[in-house]
Amino acid sequence: MIVCQCQSISDHDIRAAVAWMRAADARTIITPGKIYHALGKRADCGGCMPLFLDTMRAHDSFEVPMNLRGLRRATDTGTSDEGRQEGYRVSERGAAV
Numbered sequence: 001m002i003v004c005q006c007q008s009i010s011d012h013d014i015r016a017a018v019a020w021m022r023a024a025d026a027r028t029i030i031t032p033g034k035i036y037h038a039l040g041k042r043a044d045c046g047g048c049m050p051l052f053l054d055t056m057r058a059h060d061s062f063e064v065p066m067n068l069r070g071l072r073r074a075t076d077t078g079t080s081d082e083g084r085q086e087g088y089r090v091s092e093r094g095a096a097v
């Protein structure tokens, strides 16, 4: 079945790409962009993304490796300062001479 009409990518192509990526690197995070890249193509309209993602998720080896799960939670400190030092803005430093 053709999943991506713009690039003529079938569900078989997606499953083969997922299997190839997982076999090449068991720890890789598989994304639609990586699949397009592996197939030598680029997304065009993006209209296929819901079906593209469903096809990826249906593959047995699509799961995120256990040791890579929860990384965002582990590194999220709950601050919104993006790691900047306090008072980095010129307006917070007081009057400049």
Ligand code: FES
Pocket (backbone or CB within 6 Å): 003, 004, 005, 006, 007, 042, 043, 044, 045, 046, 047, 048, 049
């Ligand atoms: S249908 Fe896949 S990019 Fe357009």
